[in-house]
Amino acid sequence: MTLPIRLPSILLLACLAACTATDRGGDPAPGPAADARNAGQPVDAASPASSQGDAPASDGFRARGNEPFWAIDVEGDVLHFVTPEMPEGRTLHGRRIAHAKGVAFSGEDEGRPFNLDITRTACTDSMSGDPFEFTATWDYAGQRMHGCARSSH
Numbered sequence: 001m002t003l004p005i006r007l008p009s010i011l012l013l014a015c016l017a018a019c020t021a022t023d024r025g026g027d028p029a030p031g032p033a034a035d036a037r038n039a040g041q042p043v044d045a046a047s048p049a050s051s052q053g054d055a056p057a058s059d060g061f062r063a064r065g066n067e068p069f070w071a072i073d074v075e076g077d078v079l080h081f082v083t084p085e086m087p088e089g090r091t092l093h094g095r096r097i098a099h100a101k102g103v104a105f106s107g108e109d110e111g112r113p114f115n116l117d118i119t120r121t122a123c124t125d126s127m128s129g130d131p132f133e134f135t136a137t138w139d140y141a142g143q144r145m146h147g148c149a150r151s152s153h
Contacts, residue, residue: 058151061118063136065147066127070138072116073152079105079116081140102134112141123148 061074073080077096082089092114094105102119116138123132125148132148139145 058153060152061134061136061149062152063116063118063134063138063147063149065136065138065145068145070145070147072136072138074105074116075152077105079114081114109141113139114141115139118149 059074059076061072063072063074064070069084071082077094079092079094080089081092090109092107092109094107094114094116097104097106101121102117104115104117106113106115108114116136118134118136120133121135123135124130125132130148132150134149134151136147136149137144138147
């Protein structure tokens, strides 16, 4: 993909990510550019364990990745998944599963399986260098995508 096509996609996702959290009553991210750039590179530092072992106690998360660009806002067991090709997004209902290193949300979207795994492993955005508390892995309809996440509460 050439730069002229990639830049509009980045800007579209940044605008959508900034708008979607506000539309659903969430706090906007630190800035539109940061929302669009959150493709993860795990790093060695780990955050302190929560009261549930290493599982995050939060019910809300913001996960982002790039190459390909995607964003997911999680509130309880509801996930809102957005891509530049799907700017209106999809609202998915997943089952929350706490595990030793984090939390996962699994389900199906019209027969397409999905799983968002958020682990308490520090993550650094591969484009901006911004630090995040969690690493995110998004499996959707047979495609695996990597990124970073933070608690939205």
